[in-house]
Every structure is written in C-alpha cells, then in structure tokens.
Amino acid sequence: MIQKVRRLLAAWTLGAAFIATLAGPSAARAEELTVGVFLPQASFATNAERSAWAERFAADLAAAAKGAFTIRAQVFARREDAVAFAGRVDLLVTDGLFALERGGEAIAHATVGPQVGLYAADAKRVGELAGKVVACAECGPSEALFYGNTVLGGELAPAGFFSEIKSLKDSSAALAAVKSRQVAAAFAPVGHPAAAGLELVAQGGEYPVAIVVVVQKARLDPVRAAFLQALVGTPAGPLGSFVEGAGDAYARARGARGQPRVLTAPAFVTGGAEMKPVAPPIRLTTRGKVGPAQLGGTPLARPTLTEPGEP
Amino acid sequence: MSGRRHAFAQRARVFAVALVALSLLAAAPTDPTRRLKDADDAMDSARALIARGETTTAKKRLDEAGKIYRDVLRQSPEQREAALGLSGVLFLEKRFDDGVALLRPFHDRLPDDVDVTHQLGLHLYRSGEQQNAVPLLEVAAKDPQRFDASWLLVQHYYRVADWEAGLVHAERYLTARPDDTEALALIGTYYLKAEQYDRAVATLDRYLAAYPDNVPARVNRANALFRKGQIDRAGEEYERLLREQPDRSRFLYNLASVRMKQSRCDEALGLLDRFLVSEPKNGPALYFRADCLLKLGRFDDAQAAFERAGTDGESKNPWVWYGLSRVALKRGQRDLAVTNAKKAVDLASGEAELAAWLGTVYRKAGRPAEAVGWHDRAIGLDPGAAAYQVEKGYDLWALERADEALGAFTKALELDAAAIGASQGIAAAKTALGNAAWKAGESDKAASLLSEAMRADPNTAVARANFAVVKAASGKVDEARAALDQAPAEAKKHPDIGAASALVALLDGRFDEARTLATAARAGNTQLVGVVAQVEGQVAAKKGDWDLAAKAFDEALQLAPSAALEQARAQSYLELGLERLGRGDGGGARDALGKANRAAARLDPDDRQTLEFALAAMGILTADPPEGAAKALAATLGGARYQAASWARVRDIGHGYVAYGWLRAGNTAEARKALDKVRDRTALGAAWDALVTSADDVEARRAFAGGDFAGAERIWSAVAQRGAKDPALDNNLAAARFMLGRAAEAEPVWKVLVDSGAPAEALYNLGNALGRKGDHKGAWELFKRYGQTTAPQAERIRERADVKARLFGFGQGGTP
Incomplete structure (x- = not known):
C-alpha cells in the first residue's frame, strides 16, 4: 500500500515535469488540446525515445492543424500515471487494453498492427513454461485473459498455467526482464526491438498498440473535424499513421478479455438419429388372402415349325 | 474278261457231263437196254476224253454212241432214252438245230417230260431261239438238280438286264452249288442291280475273298456299299482303285460322289475337275460340281458352274436353272431365285420337283399364297410324293391356315410314314389349333388337340408344356404331371416344359422347387411368361415376399387380365405397403399403397379400411411439414368407422402415428395429447415408450439449447431412470451435468462411451473436460479423434487440437 502511494506520487511528479516541459508559449486565441500519451506496447526502447516521439508528433499535428488548434502532449510512462492523470487531458493516444x-x-x-507474441529466453514451447514466471507490460486488469485468448489461442488459462504474471511498466521492461532471467518469458508485440535474441515461442491475435480516445468531448467537438483531418494527415513514425475509427484489432480485443475457451467451452449433446422419434414400427395385418392361381386365358406357348434345310 | 470266258468254258463242260448223265438215266434195262448201255459207256468215255482234251479219240467215241442211239431209234422211233442220248451227242457236236429237230416231236408227245423239255430248251437256246428256249428252261430250272438250266437263265437275264427275272435263278444256282465261288461275281452283280445291297456286298465279299484282284467285282462291291450307305467303306475302295488306275475317269466320278456324300465338297470338287478334263461335257458331273460350289458357299463360282453346266453340259437344261435358283436363294436374292425357278419350270413344265421348288422359293420369298398353287401343281404331277404335301403344309402354315396345313401334313404321312417334317407339321398345326381352342375357352378341346400334337411328335416341347398348363388349369394336375414326366429327355430341358413343371410343382405345394423351375424357365426365355409370373407370384405370396409377389402379379395381369389376378395384385401391394409402413419407409409405402388403392374394390372390406388408414398414416411419414397429415389422421380416427372395438388396435396405432407427426413437427404438447388418447399401450408396444421418450428428448434438448441445463438434466435423468438404454442419452445427460459443474460425474460416463466407440460427441466432451483440468495431451488426443469424424463441429475442434499441438509440440516428435 505504501509502495503504491509512493509510486503514484512519483508518477505525479514526473507528469508535472512533462507538463511544464511541453507547455510552451502558444497563441492564446487558438484552442489548445491536451493529448495524453500512454503507449507501453509501442516499440520505443527508452522513455526518452518515447518522449521525443511525442514532442515531434504534437508539433507535426499542430502544424497540420494550421492554426485550428494547438496541441499539448502529456506523456505517461506507467499505467499508474495514466490512471491518475488521464482524466485531465482532452484526448488520449493510448494502449488498446488500457x-x-x-x-x-x-x-x-x-x-501499426503487430501480432501478440510470447518471448522466452530458454524455452522453445509454451508447454515448457508451465509453472514459470512470465512478464508483460502493465496495461489493464484483463491483460492476462487477453493473452490467453490471443497468443495462447484460448487453449491455456494463463492464470493457472504460469506461477505468476508480473506486470512491468512497458514491454521493453518486460523483455529486458527475460533477458536478465528475472522471468522465464514475456508477452510483447511481435517484432519489438527489445525482443531481439529471444525465442518467440507463441504468437497470435493482433495488438491494438495505439488508439485515440476522446476524454473531454466538449473540448474536442468544436475542432473534431479539423483534428481528425490533421491526425490522419500526420506521419506517426513507429506507429505508422493514424486512420479514423477504432480498428478491427481494438474491436477483437474487446471480445478477447473473457475466460479462454479451455475453461468455458460447453459440452456437446448428441444430435444423431438415436433419439429421433420413430413411427410406430408395427405391421398391420390383413384379412384377405391371395387366391389360388387362375390360369384361364393365360397365353400359351406358340408352336414353331422349323423347315428342314433346302434341297 | 478272260476270267469270265474261262468260266463259260467250265460251264460248257459241265453241261456236257450233265447231258451224258441224263442220257444214262434214260436207258432202260431191255434188249435195247444192253445196246444203250454200250452207247452210254461210249458217252462216258467221250466225256472223259473231252475233259482230257483228246478230241480226236473223243470224236470216235461220240460217233460210236451216236450210231447206237440212231440204230435204236430206227427200230423204235419213239424210244425216249435213245433220243435223249442222241441229243447229248448232238449237243457236244454243237449240232443244236439237229437237236431241236430230234426232240421237238418228243416234246410235242411228252410235254410234261422234264428231261425232254430241259434238253430241248438247251438246244433251242444255243440255236438262237432264246424266246422259245427260256420258257422251257424255266420249267427245267424248277428242279434244283438241273442247276445248269438255272445258270443258263442267269446268264440270259443278265444279258437282257432283266434283274428281277434272273435273280430267282441266281439264288437257285447259289443254293444248288454253294461252292461255285466263281459264280458269285455274277450273282453279286445281280443283287446290286436288284438293289439288294446287303446281299450284293455279302456275295461280292465272298467272291473277292477268293479273287481279291477282280476289278469289276471290286467296283460292284464299292457301288453296293455306296448304295447301302456305307459311304466310308465305298470311299476306301474307290481310293484304292484310283491309286491303281489313276486315269479311270469313272473312279474319279465315283469317289467324287462319295466325297459329296461325306460332305467333303472341297475334295469332291478336285475329283470332278479331274474327271471333267477327260469328259468335259458330262452333264451330271458339271451339275454336281456346281452343287459342290453352292454347298461350299462359293456362290459366284456356283453360279458360273451352273451356267457352264447349262452351256457345256446340256443347253436348255431346266436343272441348271434350278441350280441357279438355289444359288440365288442362298445369296438371299429371293426374287432372282423365283425368276430362275420359273425358267426351270418353263423348260420342264411336267417336272414335279421343279414345280415344287418354285413353290418353295415363293414361300421363302414371303409369298406363301403363290407357293400353295405351285405345290398343288407338283402334287398333281406326282400325287404320291409326300415331300410336296409337306411343302404345301409349310405354305399353309405360313399363311396361318393351321387346319388346312394339318390336312397337308396328314396326307404326307399317309403317303410316306417316314415323310420328313410331316409329323412335326402335324404337331405344330394341332398345337396351334389347341391354342386357339384354349383362347376361345374350350379347354377340353384344347387338351385333346394338344394331346394329339404330342402323339404326332413326342419331341415337341411346346405342345406338351401347353397340354400340362391346360390340364393343370382345369385341376387335373395328375394328368399334367404325367405328360411332363413322359417328355423325352431332350424336351425336358425346354424352358416351356420347365415353366409347366413349375406350375405343377406349385399346385403340388413344392414351393421351393416351383420357384427354382420358374426362375430357370424365365432365364431360358420361356414363352409361358404368364404361367411363370403366376408361379412366382404365388410362391412369393406364400413366402411373404410381397415385393416379388406384387411385381409378378403385375406382369401376369398385363399378359392376361382377370379378376383373380387383380385381387392377387391388390392384396400383394397392400401387404407390401403395410410392410414398408411398418418399417417407416414412407416413400416405398406410398408407391405400394397407391397401387393397392387403384384396385381397392377387389379387397376385403376390412382390408379396404386398413388401406385407408395406412394411406393416412403414410402421409405422416412423408408430408413436410407433417402437421396437416397429423391433423388429418386424427380426424380420420375420430370417424365412426374406427370406433368399433375391432378397430381399437388400429386406432391406438393411429394415435401413435399422430404423436409421431407432432414430434416431427417439434410440437411435444400435441404429441403428448395424442399419446394420451392411446387406450391400450400394449397395442403400440415399445413404440409408445419410444414416442414418450422422444417427446422428453425434444424438450430436454430445447432446455439445453436455451441454457437450462438443470431442466435438461432433470428430463434426461428421468428418461434414464425409466430404463432407457441409449448412448446418446448417456452422453447428453453427462453433458447437462458437466454444464452444471458436475464434471466428475460426467467424465466416467464419457470414458465408457469413448471406449465403446459412440457417439462421437463423447470424444469431444471427454477431451474438453480433460483440457479444462489441464490435461492438454489427453484433450489434444481426443480432439484429434473427434476431428477425424464426420460430426458437424469436427473442423472447429480440429483447429483447437492444432492450437494445442502448436503450444505444446504434440505430435511433432520430442513432445514434452
């Protein structure tokens, strides 16, 4: 509990520092949109890299807006920060599960739409990781179920299979923990730079790495069109670019947070012929009989007359 | 020829001796008696001398004897013995005219004196008065002792070719002198000429045993063998003769005749060609050569040969046109055959055989009406020829004038008891007339005619089979059986006899045999298909094979419609329909019941109502959706006719069908209502329980599908407690319990089902339960097995097995 409070406090301090950094001089007349950035699964190797990207993207976006609005980016390095401060921004560019x-x-x-993978240091099959500790980026409470339904195809319930699932601040950290043998394996988007040298023992599903979510609807709505236009027109570096809509991976992820089928699949009833109704298999009897043979008028054999050979 | 001359010289010596003996016999023991004794001694001496060839001394002795006989006659001119003695002298001196002059007065005076008659006959014959001599020699020859007279007559008749007259004497001579081997050649020839071939061969055999190289005798014997039908032996003799004398054209001709008889036409042809080199204009040879070519199927050559026979052999020869007509007929050129036959008739209008041939050709050309006229003409020309009557019979048969054909065939048989084809013709005609009588409903007359047909030709299977059918149909099975038993061995194999035998076996109650016989008769293409169909139908009905019975009666009915067959057919289709209905085969039942319904009037009234019920019940099996049919049957059962106690069982079964209909429609409430109406559940037997269980099952499934696993479990559990034994029920009950979290109860049930191999769902269910417990390997194996079945979910579960295999490396070697 004390640790949690301390972590929250640290996040707040860091967040405040970023706010100070990003709150540059801006035209007072233009609407200023505050965009929170929480991307623990994106392929940034370090916090600094992530911050640099955010700064660049905010600037490009503002430029694309051509004065319709200005942007202030606020980067969260950990889930606690995002949870604590996300309510204060106008929009979030954030992890799908979050x-x-x-x-x-x-x-x-x-x-960008990488598959979800499970990377291990010393194993080649998921089966070898039974009872081991694995790590993942801390994104949301349903993440273990999501991995169970994607990477593990619904055939493994991670909670029971691994001894522990450690949530670290991002996938870089999770993969680093594998490399340092602190954990046996880590879930991370396939192709993450930090996964280099590790064994990809399973993959499946698609990770919604970055989703743009409206927080302050009233603040966005006046410039919604301009914002979207600028957003889709701005290159997003390692995230590719942005397109309108929530995207298929996000929609699928929404349904992939339940219990895996290995625990829920129903039994089948037999629908075969065995229990089908059958008509009464009863041979009705008759009174009449076939009468004796009556041959009157039956055609008789016609005689043939063969002539002897010609003389 | 030298042999024959030698034989004649021998004969002459014998006569001389005989005459001397006769003169000695005539001598009397009186005064002249002593002198006559002297004369006779001189004659004996002369005879011995002639035999030794001492003719001069013999002449002296003859003169001495002659002097004595003449002296006696001078004293007593009527002295008979002296006259006979002198006759002997004159004969040896070849003074036949003097002999005649001497003896004629004696013969006039003593016409019954055989010695005188004999001697006078000899003298007359030798003096050239054969006409007058023969009657006298005939008288003398009656005495076996006077075989020389016989011999002379044998030669005489041989010369004048009067074989019949001479044969008597030949036989007499042979009896009198059985050891005269030399005479056998002539006598054998007599037999040959008199067409007594057996004797000819036997006689010539004896002759040739003594004189094996005598060519004429060998030729005659070969001819006799040929005539008596010993063609091969004749052929061997001609072969030998031809080897010895290759240039004798007659041998070529004779051997060719043998080869033709042996059906070795190709060899005959070669011989005839060789023969024709030396005798190129020989008509018969040319004709036979053409005939050979025709028989060999070389029609072009045969035509050319017949034409050559016409030009080289004999121009305007009607037989050539006859031959050309035969060629044309063989080639299928029927009109040309008629034209040529007409030419033959034009050239020889009085030739019966040619007229008959024209008639035959007309018939073969499909013109039997014209054929009759020509055969009548042939009969007019040769009323005794049975063959023409037979041909006329064929014409009339072709014209379907069976009664007149019968007349012609009968006439043929009267003329010649062995006339080829006559008996068969009579049998066929009487069979046709018998069949007509049967068709007209006159079964006694039919039986009588068919019986006569059988007598005319016992080999005619058709008449016999028909007779048996007619008799069996009239209830006289014993007579039918007897007729069939008496069939000749060959006729017994006839399919019509088989068909009739099948009928008799049926009527005897030998059903298996009847069926076997009927099947064989049908396979043999019997004409008695109607009989066979009835046998098959009756046997099938007895055995309860209603499908076969219905088809058989169908066929029989088409051949000869009758009320009895309509009843049999309707009854069979009703039985078949009820059988199929009982099996739940709605489509099959519809077909059969529909056919029964078309002749429902022929059925028993109760069966008609059963049929009506069955039609309504069948609707439930076949209608889709079945609600309407269920309502209709319910309405029918509510009708007054089904309320009688005797219909209680049918009514209860009907409610069972109604319930089934509602179950098919998924309406368990209506189904239960219908089942509640069943008064006597035992009427439905196990079916009642099955229908109730089905209703339960429908409801339990509905609950399961709706997530009401507890409800489903309750129903299935109750069904199981009622004692239902069903793997599906076990699986489903376990599924409901599994879904209720009672996996521990479900798993053992599924294990048992998996071990017993059914149902497939148990594989999946057990695998699913194991997977949930973390036994991924066990789950994977069962999923894989389930994925190999044809179950509807198999593909989806195969995919789950694949995921497990990927995660754990199952089935890829080195699995953990």
Missing part, C-alpha cells in the same frame, strides 16, 4: 478498461469514444487508431 483504452478498453477506461472507456470513451475511440476515434482513430494507428496502422
């Missing part, structure tokens, strides 16, 4: 947990209108998503 977005699902938090709710809100998803208006765009990044085109």
